[in-house]
Amino acid sequence: MRRLIGAAVAAVLIACGFAAHAEESEFDPAKVSDSLKAIFQFGSVQTKQALNANTVTLITGTIGGTYVQFGADLASLLDDGNSLRVLPIVGRGSVQSVADILFLQGVDLGVVRADTLDYLERKGFAKDIKKQFTYVTKLYNEEMQVIAPRAVRNLRDLEGRRVSVDLPNGGTFVTALTVFERLGLRANFLYIEQRIAMEKLKRGELDAVIVVGGKPYKSVSNFVNDGRFHLVNVDYDRPLQNDYLPATLTAKDYPNLIAEGEKVDTIAVPAVLAAYNWAPNTDRYRKLATFVDAFFTKFPAFQNPPFHPKWKEVSLSAPLAGWQRLPAASKWLETHAMEGAQRDRFDDFLKQSSAGKALPTEADREALFKQYQAWEAEKTGSARAQARPQR
Template identity: 35%
Template sequence: MRAGLFIALIAAAWLGGQVQESLAQKRLPASPSETGKALRKESTPRKETGRSADPYTVGFVTGTPQCTEFAIAQDIATTLAGGQETGPRGEVALRVLPIVGNGGIRNVLDVLTLAGADVAIAPVVLVDRLREARTFGDISDKLTYIAPLHIEEFHLLARLEIRSLSELSGKRVNLGDDGSAGAILGREVLNRLGVKVSESNLGPEAALDGLRKGDLSAALLVSGKPLSFLTQVSQLDDIHLLPIPYSKELLQQDYLPSTLRHQDYPNIIAAEASVDTIAIKSALFAYNWPSGNERFRLLEFFVQTLFARFPEFLGDAHHPKWREVNLAALLPGWQRFRPAERWLQQQSGGEAALRKAFGRFLEGKPTANPPDREELFRDFLRWRERNPDK
């Protein structure tokens, strides 16, 4: 966490002038009660190009330091930093710099405007809405995607006396920073399910403090499980995870059913217990730099390096959400970054070969009492190290 905050502070200092200038020209949209109304049309933002950016550093916009998406960005930054040849002064050909966003509209806006912001993790449904509502004009040719990522679960923390979603009606509920995925999509979900709340827009730490003091009845966090921030919560706080029922009629088009289990949060979910919730898909989006631009060439190198070293992210040292990622998966309605598409088509290795190799590995395992999938996958990675040609 300290390392993440340190990286975030460096990023903030480096881009601070650009952020202030950009947001002075383009303020974030307001957040009325309905998502469709919240994403109001505004003039198309311009990408800053006059100010020179570090030609070796990819700016990676992510969520707050408490979220899993920031941990994913840190995984990429630290892994790609290793294994590179350094110059006479210790310089490397590729660096990845995590930049703190809000996990929602700010992530998209930063990629669209800041010269040093190249890629961002963002919820697919939210980016789709921004495009459809033309909130920032036509962004179809300004954004491209590198790969779909993992799903982000809705974590609804509630005071112990709140036992069902309907009991939150009229209560004060924190949905996260204004413009975040939690604020926009959480508001939409509650409205669809007919639960009218008094909305608060605090950060994660302040929201947790409000829950403990009783100033809030509930607080929503939208991020991939397991969320390390929730290790701060215990059953002694009189806080629990409240189920969010999945309704096909009201939620099927944009949301997925999911489950939070004891192994995800042993500190607040009892053994053998589980909590039903909903989730959204996330993806790694990029600014669609012109092919002759130096940022395009840097992004191409980033993609080639990330894809080639993708198997490294599947081990125990990295976040479990990496095991949900399928680099070759498609994102309907969006154009994939051209070098990423070429890599996937040309490489005999990558995700497709890894899955085939995993299948060959499974053929040699006994069928009786198989170990759980995570343990099996760890065995597989060790097997790959011993058998690199298979």
């Protein structure tokens, strides 16, 4: 009987692995349903362990934001049965995500804004907080979008005015407060959820709504403009240039708020895929390393439809000042940079010899390349040993 149950569970896990693929397959949907029934009938401690072993939990952002869409993209492309499952969670924004990565059980990764940790330290909420974090990669730049009546031409026009900066556990208020402080401006900041704030703006109960997020940001795109409102220019003044980047918004991004042929200057702040700084010998670190290998290997696919257009801005190797990169991510980048150079040398060798013509399939070429890597590693090791000074 125990063997029967074990076999059933094994079959379930294999079947669920096939079912989890985002890609099309010829797997019979009815069999998937049968496998799920078997999980509930024969589920055991082993089933629980198998389902949790390689599940990576990612805290994202609020509904409708770019963080949520990135989380969905990662799950869609990286889910690989029991080898890896990415489980995105709707979050509350950058500040809450920092707390969740540090303290919420089971959260492995999160998307946070680059200026959030500096803000928390500057305001005395935390000390040396960056030492507790690592980053997998810098993601994309998040633009500041300021919706206001047409009479408001720049941020200085909002001095003393009623400005909504989203909820206080997000990241928009961090960037907004930091920018206004750097420019020496004081506004009457109100913490109101974006959709509600935009309705208040239409009724004249607010003077501006600030949204910081990757363009095109859903709530800004969905803003129904009767012609009274526009996006305000944010000048790239010197006090902002240490921590922020210049950016531009066009009618292609927001045809509801920018006229064709016009543009709006603004600033942007990087979004970061961050993780807790786990020790390398822990199971949590192992799961992060598994995620990194799958993510970085499949990364080129993210830069094509149907995935979010902001993926095209991501460069895996881009440095992030003041942050330490997850060692598994650094190792992957170093290894594959070396492998790329090795492959170039290998391809040149094949072109100049008759060996390349004798390899009929790609599999044969890969097998020979692995042998070439082993030979080059042995050769390099011998050379280093000979060069080592005698004691």
